[in-house]
Amino acid sequence: xxxxxxxxxxxxxxxxxxxxxxxxxxxxxxxxxxxxxxxxxxxxxxxxxxxxxxxxxxxxxxxxxxxxxxxxxxxxxxxxxxxxxxxxxxxxxxxxxxxxxxxxxxxxxxxxxxxxx
Numbered sequence: 001x002x003x004x005x006x007x008x009x010x011x012x013x014x015x016x017x018x019x020x021x022x023x024x025x026x027x028x029x030x031x032x033x034x035x036x037x038x039x040x041x042x043x044x045x046x047x048x049x050x051x052x053x054x055x056x057x058x059x060x061x062x063x064x065x066x067x068x069x070x071x072x073x074x075x076x077x078x079x080x081x082x083x084x085x086x087x088x089x090x091x092x093x094x095x096x097x098x099x100x101x102x103x104x105x106x107x108x109x110x111x112x113x114x115x116x117x
Contacts, residue, residue, distance in 0.1 A: 024073070031077035032108070038074075039087070039097035050094035053078065 038058065044051045053059040053075075060075045078095075081087040086105055088098045102108070 024076075027071070027073045028077050028080060031073040032081065035074050035077045035081060035087075036097065036102070039095075044095060045097045045099060047088070047090060047096055050088075050090045050096035052094050056095065 035058065038056055039045065042051060042056055043049050044056060058074055058078050061072060078087060082089060082095070084105070086098060086101050086108075087095050088101075089095060
């Protein structure tokens with residue numbers, strides 16, 4: 001093995017590691033605006049209009065569907081939004097979008113059409 005071959009293999013390994021670390025985060029960031037849009041389209045804004053993840057179409061797919069289809073990052077984005085309290089949970093497990101918390105999330109870069117209303 002020559003030095004050029006070793007450098008090429010090392011570069012491939014580094015590229016694979018970077019992709020393994022950053023692609024899922026990038027995909028989740030792309031899914032966040034889609035999740036917010038789903039809540040708005042289904043009028044799940046405020047505690048009185050809260051809906052379940054199944055009603056919103058955001059529950060994880062079955063294992064056999066995940067094995068043969070593209071990975072859906074919307075359930076992961078939903079978990080993240082619940083963690084940062086933009087999506088709130090009711091006592092019975094229903095979910096709703098909190099517009100005031102979304103408006104106060106200065107770290108979240110959203111397209112103009114998805115900014116808090």
